[in-house]
Amino acid sequence: MMAQHKKSASKLPLINDESRAEIDQWIAKYPPDQKQSAVMAALRILQDQNGGYLSEDLIEATAEYLKMPPIAVYEVATFYSMYELEQVGRHKICVCTNISCKLCGSDDVLKHLQQRLGIGPGETSDDGRFTVKEVECLGACVDAPMFQLGDSYHGKLTPQRIDEILDGLD
Amino acid sequence: MSDDINIEINGMPLQAAPGTMVIQVADEAGITIPRFCYHKKLSVAANCRMCLVEVEKAPKPLPACATPVTEGMKVFTRSEFAIEAQKSVMEFLLINHPLDCPICDQGGECDLQDIAMGYGKDVSRFAEKKRVVPSKNIGPLIATDMTRCIHCTRCVRFGQEIGGIMELGAYGRGEDTRIGTYMESAVSSEMSGNVIDLCPVGALTSKPYRYRGRPWENQQRETIAAHDCVGSNLEVELRRNTVMRVLPRENEAINETWLSDRDRFSYTGLYHEQRARHALIKQGDQWKQVDWQIALNYAVEGIKTVQQGRGSEQIGALTSPSATLEEMYLLQKLLRSLGSHNIDHRLRQLDFSRSDIAPRYPSLGCTIAELEQVEAGLLIGSCVRKDQPIIAHRLRKAALNGANIMSVNAIDYDVNFPLAESIVTAPDNMPQTLAGIARALLTLSGEPAPADLATRLENITSHDDHLAIAKHLHSADNAVVLLGTQAMGQNEFGELQSLAELIGRLAGAKFGYLTEGANSAGAWLAGAVPHRQAGGETIASPGRHAGEMLSQPQGAMVLLNVEPELDSAYGSQALRSMQESDFVVALSPYISDSLKACADVILPVTPFIEMSGTFINTEGHWQSFGAAVDPLEEAKPAWKVLRVLGNLFEFDGFDQVTSEEVRDELRAISGEPPMDNQSAWQCPQLAPAGSGLQRIGHLPIYAVDSLVRRAQPLQETTDAIAAAAYMNEQTADAAGVGDAAYVLVQQDNSEVRLPLVIDEAVPAQCVLIPYGVTGSETLTRAYGPIELQRG
Numbered sequence: 001m002m003a004q005h006k007k008s009a010s011k012l013p014l015i016n017d018e019s020r021a022e023i024d025q026w027i028a029k030y031p032p033d034q035k036q037s038a039v040m041a042a043l044r045i046l047q048d049q050n051g052g053y054l055s056e057d058l059i060e061a062t063a064e065y066l067k068m069p070p071i072a073v074y075e076v077a078t079f080y081s082m083y084e085l086e087q088v089g090r091h092k093i094c095v096c097t098n099i100s101c102k103l104c105g106s107d108d109v110l111k112h113l114q115q116r117l118g119i120g121p122g123e124t125s126d127d128g129r130f131t132v133k134e135v136e137c138l139g140a141c142v143d144a145p146m147f148q149l150g151d152s153y154h155g156k157l158t159p160q161r162i163d164e165i166l167d168g169l170d
Numbered sequence: 171m172s173d174d175i176n177i178e179i180n181g182m183p184l185q186a187a188p189g190t191m192v193i194q195v196a197d198e199a200g201i202t203i204p205r206f207c208y209h210k211k212l213s214v215a216a217n218c219r220m221c222l223v224e225v226e227k228a229p230k231p232l233p234a235c236a237t238p239v240t241e242g243m244k245v246f247t248r249s250e251f252a253i254e255a256q257k258s259v260m261e262f263l264l265i266n267h268p269l270d271c272p273i274c275d276q277g278g279e280c281d282l283q284d285i286a287m288g289y290g291k292d293v294s295r296f297a298e299k300k301r302v303v304p305s306k307n308i309g310p311l312i313a314t315d316m317t318r319c320i321h322c323t324r325c326v327r328f329g330q331e332i333g334g335i336m337e338l339g340a341y342g343r344g345e346d347t348r349i350g351t352y353m354e355s356a357v358s359s360e361m362s363g364n365v366i367d368l369c370p371v372g373a374l375t376s377k378p379y380r381y382r383g384r385p386w387e388n389q390q391r392e393t394i395a396a397h398d399c400v401g402s403n404l405e406v407e408l409r410r411n412t413v414m415r416v417l418p419r420e421n422e423a424i425n426e427t428w429l430s431d432r433d434r435f436s437y438t439g440l441y442h443e444q445r446a447r448h449a450l451i452k453q454g455d456q457w458k459q460v461d462w463q464i465a466l467n468y469a470v471e472g473i474k475t476v477q478q479g480r481g482s483e484q485i486g487a488l489t490s491p492s493a494t495l496e497e498m499y500l501l502q503k504l505l506r507s508l509g510s511h512n513i514d515h516r517l518r519q520l521d522f523s524r525s526d527i528a529p530r531y532p533s534l535g536c537t538i539a540e541l542e543q544v545e546a547g548l549l550i551g552s553c554v555r556k557d558q559p560i561i562a563h564r565l566r567k568a569a570l571n572g573a574n575i576m577s578v579n580a581i582d583y584d585v586n587f588p589l590a591e592s593i594v595t596a597p598d599n600m601p602q603t604l605a606g607i608a609r610a611l612l613t614l615s616g617e618p619a620p621a622d623l624a625t626r627l628e629n630i631t632s633h634d635d636h637l638a639i640a641k642h643l644h645s646a647d648n649a650v651v652l653l654g655t656q657a658m659g660q661n662e663f664g665e666l667q668s669l670a671e672l673i674g675r676l677a678g679a680k681f682g683y684l685t686e687g688a689n690s691a692g693a694w695l696a697g698a699v700p701h702r703q704a705g706g707e708t709i710a711s712p713g714r715h716a717g718e719m720l721s722q723p724q725g726a727m728v729l730l731n732v733e734p735e736l737d738s739a740y741g742s743q744a745l746r747s748m749q750e751s752d753f754v755v756a757l758s759p760y761i762s763d764s765l766k767a768c769a770d771v772i773l774p775v776t777p778f779i780e781m782s783g784t785f786i787n788t789e790g791h792w793q794s795f796g797a798a799v800d801p802l803e804e805a806k807p808a809w810k811v812l813r814v815l816g817n818l819f820e821f822d823g824f825d826q827v828t829s830e831e832v833r834d835e836l837r838a839i840s841g842e843p844p845m846d847n848q849s850a851w852q853c854p855q856l857a858p859a860g861s862g863l864q865r866i867g868h869l870p871i872y873a874v875d876s877l878v879r880r881a882q883p884l885q886e887t888t889d890a891i892a893a894a895a896y897m898n899e900q901t902a903d904a905a906g907v908g909d910a911a912y913v914l915v916q917q918d919n920s921e922v923r924l925p926l927v928i929d930e931a932v933p934a935q936c937v938l939i940p941y942g943v944t945g946s947e948t949l950t951r952a953y954g955p956i957e958l959q960r961g
Contacts, residue, residue: 056353071339071352078341 011061019049023065035066039076042066043083052092053084081135089124089131091169094148097134100141105157109145110134112159116166129169177243186239193221193234196247203247204256204285206263206370207322208235211427212331218263218322220285222255223247231255253289260289266301266345267371268317275313276372279385282320303348308338309356310886311363311431313380319349319373325365332428333359334566334586349373358888359586360559360871363434367417367427378438378883379415383407388414391798394785395433396492396688396778397874400424400538400560401787402433406779406798413437413779413799423539424787430559431887432871432878437779439880440802444760446774447803457766462773462804466811469771470818472753473508476726480752482509484725488716488732489698491515491687492875493808494783495792496832498689498696499704500812500824501730507821511700511713512724515693517738518686518869520953522715524664524852530706531694533845534561534788535674535682536650542567546590546646546679548607548639549577550670551600552654555585556871556889558684561788562586574642578603580656580866581938582931591639596936597660597866597953599859604669605630610640611676620672622853630856640677649679655686656868659739661953665854671847681847685788686874688778692786695840705839723750730757730808731775733876735764736942739867739952742920757808760876774805777877781807782829790845794833860955863905865917866938867952873942893922893945895958896929896938907960914961915939915949922948923961 015023026041039062046058054077063070077083084092093113097106110121113132119125121134140146143155154165174185179192179201186195191214196203207218216236223234226244231252234245246252264286271277303316323340326349330336337357342348351357357365366376388407395402402425405417416437418429449465450457460468476484487505489498498515505513516522534541541547541564555562566587569575574590577583582594595603610632612619619627632640643649651674657666674681685691697704701712719727720740727748731737734744748754748768756769759777766772780801784794801807809829816824826832870891872884884890895913902908913926915937924939924946932938941952949956 069336069339069352071341072336074352075339075341079343081343 010064011057012064014057014061015046015065016049019045027066036068036072039066039068039073040080043073043077047083052088052090053086087124090129091149092131092133094133094135094138095121096136096138096140096144096146096148098137100137101145104144106145108159109147109157109162112162116163175239175241177239177241177245179245180247188239190239191235192223192225192232192237192239192243192245195239196234196245201247203234204289205235206281206285206320207324209324209368212324212327212368215323215327218320219259220256220263222252222259224249224252224255257289257291260286261291261295263320264290264294265296266317267320268300270318274315274318274372275375275380276318276369277384280372281370301345306350306354307356308351309358309362309888310883311377311435312357312366313375313377314350315373315375316349318371320371321347321349322370323349324368324370325349325374328365328368329359332364332563333361335359337362338365356888360431360556360889361428361563363431364418364428376415378435383409383414391796392419393779393795393798394688394793395429396785397432397436397878398430398558398560398688399534399685399690399788400558401688401785401791401793402429402560403793404429404433406437408799411800413440423537424791425560428560428563432559432874432884435884436878436881438883439877440777440779442760442880444762444880445802446758446761446772446805449774449804450761450772452766452770462806465771465773466814466818469755469773470815472755472770473726473728474819476752477508480725483512483713484752485510485728486512486714486719486724486726487514487728487730488517488719488734489513489515489693490731490737490875491517491685491690491693492778493689493693493730494778494781494829495689495692495696495786495836496783496809496829497730497807497812498693498698499832499836500809500816501728502697502704503823504812504816504819504821505728506697506703507816507819507823511709511711512719513698513713514700514716514719515687515690515698516716517720517732517744518659518952519663519716520659520661520739520951521663522717524667524849525699525701525715526708527850527852528694529847529849530843531691531786531790532683532685533691533790533847534652534684535680535845535847537789538564541565541650542571544568544646544648544650545573546642546649547573547575548643548649548651548673548679549575549579550604550651550653550666551579551657551660552577552652552684553579553581553583553656553868554652554654554684555583557655557686557869558788561684574646576639576642578607578639580660580933580936581868582933584931590642591635593635593639594931594933596859596864596933598662598864600657600660601662601665601669601854601856602630602859603636604666604673605854605856606632606636607639608669608672608676610637611644611673614640614644615676617676620851620853623672626853626856643673643677643679646677646679649677650674651677651679651681652684653682654684658683658686659867659869659952664852665856667849668852668854671849672851682788682845683847686869688787689785691788691790692784695786695843696836704836706843720744720747723747723752725751726753726755727751728755728757729769731759731876732756733758733760733762733765734768735947736873736879736944737875739941741941741947741949741951743950745947757811758876759805760880773811774803775808775811776801776805780805781809783807783809784829784833790843792833792837792842794830862935863901863956863958864936865915865949865951865953865956866932866936867941868938869942869952870940873940879942891940891943893924893940893943894927895924896927896932897936898930898932898934899928901932901934901936902926902928905958907958910960912961914959916957916959917949917951917954920948920950922946
C-alpha cells in the first residue's frame with residue numbers, strides 16, 4: 001500500500017505470446033501452488049526470445065508471472081552459467097576447458113578462436129557476431145576437445161574443423 | 171513423552187522426541203556445538219557445516235543441525251574425529267574472511283570470532299588472493315560489509331520465513347556467491363533490524379550504531395518497548411549514561427527473539443536537538459529558562475488562577491497513550507483532586523459514542539502466543555503489519571499453518587501473509603460491510619438477532635465475500651475477531667465495535683482490540699478516561715473526553731507527552747484549542763515550535779528509557795521496568811513531577827517515593843483484572859454511506875509518538891510516509907485532478923496543499939491523507955468529508 005509499495009508498471013507485456021504459451025506448458029507440469037518450479041524453463045524461454053540474454057526487465061517479468069520475489073529469480077539467473085545477463089553475440093561459443101578437454105587440447109581451441117575472431121573467453125566481437133565463453137564440463141568428454149555453439153555440440157575439434165564450422169555461419 | 175527415543179551425546183544419556191535434530195537435543199542439554207547457519211527460529215539450511223559431529227557407525231561426520239535423532243544413536247561432539255572436522259570447516263570459512271576485526275562493529279560479539287578462538291588455526295595456510303565483495307546500500311538501518319559474509323543465509327531465510335518478504339537473496343554461485351538485495355534497493359521490512367542480530371559475522375550490522383562502541387564497554391539494562399500494545403522486551407545498552415543501542419530480550423510469550431524496527435531504532439530520537447533539557451516558562455512572548463521550582467510554582471499558580479476564576483471543570487489533561495501506568499494514575503489523581511474529570515488518552519479517537527459501555531480495559535482477548543493457533547481470524551480496520559509488527563508475525567505463522575486470516579479495511583494494505591478474504595471499502599461503508607457479515611452469521615448460527623438489529627439488517631445484503639468470511643469464522647473451532655488501531659480512529663468506531671463484538675460472539679470467536687500506543691489498557695485501568703475512576707468505577711457525571719478538549723479552548727490544560735497537532739486526530743484544531751486555552755502546562759520530552767506556541771510552561775520529562783514504570787500490554791500483562799539510563803540533564807520522570815505538583819497543591823496521597831509504590835497503590839484499587847472485552851449491546855444505526863469524497867487518515871508506523879517521529883534513521887525508511895493525497899486513478903479523474911501534481915484539500919475551515927499520488931490501494935471516493943506527519947496537520951479531522959481541487 002501507499003507510496004513505497006506502489007506497483008511499478010507491469011513487466012508482463014515483455015513476455016510475447018509464443019513464450020507465454022511455452023511457459024504455461026511448463027507451469028502445467030507442476031502442482032498449481034508451485035508455479036515457481038517453472039522458473040528455470042521460463043528464464044530459458046525468455047532468454048531465447050530476447051536474443052540470448054536476460055535483461056533486468058525480463059527477470060522482473062518472470063518474477064511477476066510466476067509470483068516470485070525478483071531476488072529469488074535473480075538467484076536462479078545468476079547461479080546457472082547458461083543464463084546470460086548481458087548481451088551476447090549472435091553465436092555463442094562455449095568452450096569446455098574441464099579436465100578431459102584440457103588434456104585433449106582445449107587451450108589450442110581457445111587460441112585458435114582468439115586468432116580467428118580476435119576475442120578471448122568472456123568477450124564479444126565488435127561486430128556482435130561472436131561471444132566466446134569458457135565453461136565447465138558439458139558431458140561430452142568422448143569427443144574432447146569440444147565446444148557448444150548455440151544449441152549444438154561440436155567435438156574432436158581441430159583448427160581446420162573449427163574453421164569449417166565457423167565458415168558455415170552467417 | 172512415551173514415544174521419546176534414547177540417544178547419547180558425549181556419553182550422556184538423553185531423551186528426545188522423534189524428528190528432533192541432534193543440535194536441538196544438545197542445546198537443551200547444555201552441550202555446545204559450534205554453528206553459524208543454524209538458528210532455532212529459522213529453517214535448517216545445513217550450509218555452513220560448522221556443526222559437524224561424529225555419529226557412531228556413520229562413516230562421515232554429520233551436521234548436527236540436519237541430523238534427526240534415532241534410537242540408540244551415539245553422538246560425539248568433542249571426539250578427535252569431530253573436532254578435526256570442525257577445525258577443517260573453520261579453516262575453509264576463514265579463507266575469504268577478512269581479518270578486519272579491529273575495525274569491525276561485530277568484534278566482541280561475533281560468532282565467527284568466538285568460534286575461531288576455539289577451532290581456528292593460529293596461522294593461515296591460504297596464501298592466495300582473498301575475495302572482495304562490494305557492499306550495497308540496503309537502507310538507513312542496516313550497514314553492510316559483504317566481504318565478511320560467510321554465506322550462512324540466515325538473513326535470507328529470515329526474509330522468506332519471518333519477515334514475509336524475500337528481499338535479500340544469495341545470488342551467483344560458488345566462490346562468487348553474494349548476499350544482497352535485488353539490484354540496489356533498500357530493505358523495506360518493518361522487522362528488518364533482526365537480520366543484524368541474526369548475522370553471525372560483521373556483514374550486517376546496525377547503521378545507527380556503526381563505529382559507536384564495543385559491546386564489552388556497554389552496560390545492559392532491561393526495559394519494555396513503548397510504541398505498540400505488544401510490549402516487546404528490550405535490552406538497552408548504554409555507555410557513560412548514553413543509550414548506545416537497543417536489542418530484543420527473549421520472551422517466548424511476547425516477542426520471541428524478534429523486535430520490530432520501530433522498537434529497535436526509536437532510541438535514535440533520544441538525543442534529538444529538540445529534547446527538553448530545562449524547565450521553561452513563557453513570559454509575554456519570551457521563553458525563559460528557569461529552575462524546576464520556579465516552573466512548578468508557576469504551573470501551580472496558573473492552574474489555581476483558572477480554577478478560581480473559571481472553576482475546576484475548566485481544567486483538563488491529556489496524556490499520550492504510551493505514558494506509563496504510574497504517570498497516568500498520578501495525572502488523573504491530580505486532576506480529580508483538583509475537582510475535574512476532564513482527562514483522556516484517546517487523542518486519536520473521533521467517536522466516543524460507546525465509551526460508557528466499553529469494557530474495563532481493551533485487550534486482545536487472548537494471549538499473543540495463542541494467535542498462532544487460530545484457524546480463522548478477521549482483522550477489521552487494522553494495518554497490523556505496521557501497527558503491531560509482532561502481532562502480524564504471529565498471525566502470519568497461523569496463516570502459513572493454513573488459518574484463514576481475513577480483513578475488512580479502508581485501504582488495501584500490503585500484508586505479508588496470504589489473506590483468505592479481503593474487503594476494501596470506504597470507512598463509512600465499513601459498518602454496512604460488517605453488518606453483511608453479521609447477517610450471514612445470524613443465518614449460519616441460527617441465533618436470534620440482538621435488540622433492534624433485525625429491522626436494521628433488512629436493508630443489508632450479505633454479498634458472497636461477506637458470506638465467505640462468515641463461513642470461515644463460523645466453521646473454525648478457534649477463531650479471533652480483532653478490531654484494529656485504524657478502526658479505532660474512525661468516525662464509525664462505535665458501530666464497528668458493536669458489530670465486531672457481535673460477529674465474534676456469533677462465530678464463537680474471541681474478540682479483541684489492537685489498541686494504539688504502549689499502554690491503552692493501562693490508561694483505562696489507571697482512570698485516564700473522563701468517565702471512569704482509577705480501577706474502572708463509573709463516574710456519574712463524567713468529564714470532557716479528548717475530542718471535546720481538543721476541539722475547543724479550555725481553561726487550564728495539562729499535556730503529558732502530547733504534541734497536539736501530531737498526536738491527535740484533530741490536527742490544527744487541536745493546536746488552536748490549546749493556544750486559545752488560558753493556561754497550558756506541557757510535560758514534554760521535546761520542545762517543538764508548535765508546543766511553544768500553545769504552552770505556558772514546559773516541564774522537561776523523560777522518555778520511557780529514562781524512567782521506571784509499567785505498561786499493561788494487550789494481553790493485560792503488567793510489565794514493570796526500571797530506568798535504563800539516567801534522565802538527560804534536568805529532565806525528570808513525569809510521575810515524579812506529577813507527585814510534586816500534587817504536593818504543591820497540598821493534596822493528600824502524593825507521597826510515593828518510588829514508581830513501584832504508585833503502581834501498587836493502583837493495583838490495590840484495580841487488581842490485575844483478566845482480559846474481558848464483553849460490553850453491553852448497543853445497536854448500530856447502519857446509516858447508508860455518504861456520497862462525495864472522504865478522507866482516510868491512516869496513521870503511519872513511524873508517526874506514532876514524539877520519540878519515533880524524531881528517530882532520524884526510521885524517518886529515512888520507505889515506511890516513513892510523507893504527507894500527500896493518495897487516490898486511485900478513477901477517483902482522481904472523476905474529481906478532475908487526475909493529471910495534477912498538487913491538490914488543494916479542504917476540510918471544514920481548514921485547507922492544505924498536498925502532492926497527489928495515484929495509488930490503487932485506496933478505495934473509490936476516498937482520499938488517503940496520513941496524519942501524525944508534518945504537512946497534513948493543518949487539516950482538522952483524520953476522517954470525514956473533504957473537498958478537493960487542483961492546487
